[in-house]
Amino acid sequence: MKQQKWTVWTVVSINFLFLLNQFLLITAFPTIMQEFQVNATEVQWLTTAFLLTAAIMIPINGYFVDRFTLRFLVLVSLACFLVGTVAGILAPSFLLLVVARIIxxxxxxxxxxxxxxxxxxxxxxxxxxxxxxxxxxxxxxxPAIGPAMSGLIIDLWDWRILFWMILLPLVGLIVITYLFIQNITETKAAQFDVFSFILSSIGFVAFLLGVSMINMYPFEDLRVIGTIGLGAGAFVWFGYRQLRLSIPLLNIKVFAYGPFLFATLSIFLISLLLLSAETLIPLFAQSVQGLSAFTSGMILMPGTFLLALFSWISGLLYDRYGRKVIGVGFVPLLISVVMFSLFQPTTSFLTVTVAFMFFMLGISITMMPQVAFAMNHLPASIMPHGTAVINALRQFAMAIGVTALTTIVTVSSQGQDHLYEGTRNAFLTMAVLGVISLAFFVVSNKGNNKRGTSKNRQSHDV
Structure with missing residues (x-):
């Protein structure tokens, strides 16, 4: 029991460090641009490359869990992170800094x-x-504390200190993992299908690249259609191949469980809305309302802390009252996206802040409880593949959502003078996606009990 708790909290602590690292460099972008002489588009590759690489790696996590012990996987993960962090400290050029982020x-x-x-x-x-x-x-x-911490550090020291700040606790977690973590996963026969991995990688990269090209070319342009079509075709081929393999790289038969399928689709759209709102609200505040970067950041802060707090509270409520809690969460979510679509250039700072708080409250109640609901419908034997599917789709949703909705802003604005029209169209799109997400959630409950538990279950109490 005690060793299980060590395992849980060690894994959670590592997860926190990884996520903190993901958001630390954002505040350092202007400094990095100046040092390496790169523009705003190029510096975004520090984030895009990280998200895309993580999304490409996640689908093969089911294979890793089947093939290797938990301790080995955690140590390999930490070793990659350690090498990447040291490379970031020493990076003499922007290209090598991007490579460090990929590692x-x-x-x-x-x-x-x-x-x-x-x-x-x-x-x-x-x-x-x-x-x-x-x-x-x-x-x-x-993400709530990362930008503030990094901003303070950059004001006082060099941006490379951010990597040093990650390095010290990382070494401690490596030692703790080696000494205390327990192998609670079961290894089994597994096969790494290289062609499947190539197909999924092409799918992620081509689809995201195709959507981003709409900024430069009309949607009907052959370059746009061809690239998106290549990505979609790679995904279809990947899925077909998994069904044909005796031991698939990613067991997509998890989608045969109806509640898992529809809950995952709902989670996909909620993840898309989350990062899109965190991108569009500051854009609206700065470019339409003329507020400062600091003020736009202050709009996000209360909502972000509310998201963190209620993610925990909503989990407890879900265990007690079941999926009806998720349904309640869609109320503030839909109210907030409607409020976004009604924003005017003269809308007050307080109104925008409160609307974003409503949004984050809705996200906190609908996101993680719905993950629990989806996973409760899977047998323990394929649960690692279920988590790989959900996490890959969440990463992809965040990347594709920001790209797609900022493209809507760019295409419909037709210049800085019409940026308000562009952001309003993007907010209206978010409202439609919110309604579709609710519809998927409603469908996911057909013929299931309150908490959505499956009979074929193996788990242990902490």
């Missing part, structure tokens, strides 16, 4: 779904809301 992301791609798998295996189905709440709390505290 870090390989470790993150292994660790992020692994943390969820560990919590789901250790906690019984009746306590999985609490487990996802703990993970949600950790996931959302990191």
């Amino acid at each position: 870090q992301a390989i470790g993150a791609g292994i660790m992020l779904p692994l943390a969820q798998t560990v919590l789901l295996l250790v906690y019984s189905s009746e306590k999985r809301g609490q487990a996802m709440g703990i993970l949600g709390l950790v996931m959302n505290v990191a």
Whole structure:
């Protein structure tokens, strides 16, 4: 029992460090641009490369869990992160700094779904809301405190100190992992299908690249259609191949469980809305209302802390009252996206802040409890593949959502003078996606009990 708790909290702590690292460099972008003489578009590759690499790695997490022990996977993940962090400290050029971020992301791609798998295996189905709440709390505290911490450090010292700040606790977690972590996953026959990995990688990269090209070319341009079509075709081929393999790289038969399928689709859209709102609200505040970067950041801060707190509380409520809690969460979510679409250039700072707080409250209640609901419908034997699917789709949703909605802003604005029209269209799109997410959630409950527990379950209480 005690060793299981060490395992849980070690994995959660590592997850926090990985997520904190993901958000630390954002505030340092202007300094990095000046040092390496890169523009605003180029510096975004420090984030895009990280998200894309993590998304590419996550689908093979099911194979990793089947093939290797938990301790080995965590140590490999930390080793990648350590190499990437040291490379970031020493990077003499922007290209090598991007490479350092990619190496870090390989470790993150292994660790992020692994943390969820560990919590789901250790906690019984009746306590999985609490487990996802703990993970949600950790996931959302990191982006809340990361930019503020890094801003203070950059004002006082060099941006490379951010990597040093990650390095010290990272070494401590490596020692703790080696000494205390327990192998609670079960290894089994597994096969790494290289062609499947190539197909999924092409799918992620081509689809995201195709959507981003709409900024430069009309949607009907052959370059746009061809690139998006290549990505979609790679995903279809990947899925078909998994169904044909005796031991698939990613067991997509998890989608045969109806509640898991529809809850995952709802989670995909909620993840898309989350990062999109965190991008569009500051854009609206600065470019339409003329507020400062600091003020736009202050708009986000109360909502971000609310998201972290209620991710934990909503997990506890889900364990007690079941999926009706998720339904309640859609109320503030839909109210807030409607409020976004009604924003005017003269809308007050307080109104925008309160609307964003409503949004984050809705996200906190609908996101992690719905993950628990989806996973409760899977047998423990394929749960690692379920967590890999959900985490890959969440990462992809965040990347594709920001790209797609900022493209809507760019295309419909037709210049800085019409930026308000562009942001309003993006907010209207978010409102439509929110309604669709609610529809998926409603459908996911057909013919299931209150908490959505499956009879074929293996789990352990902490």
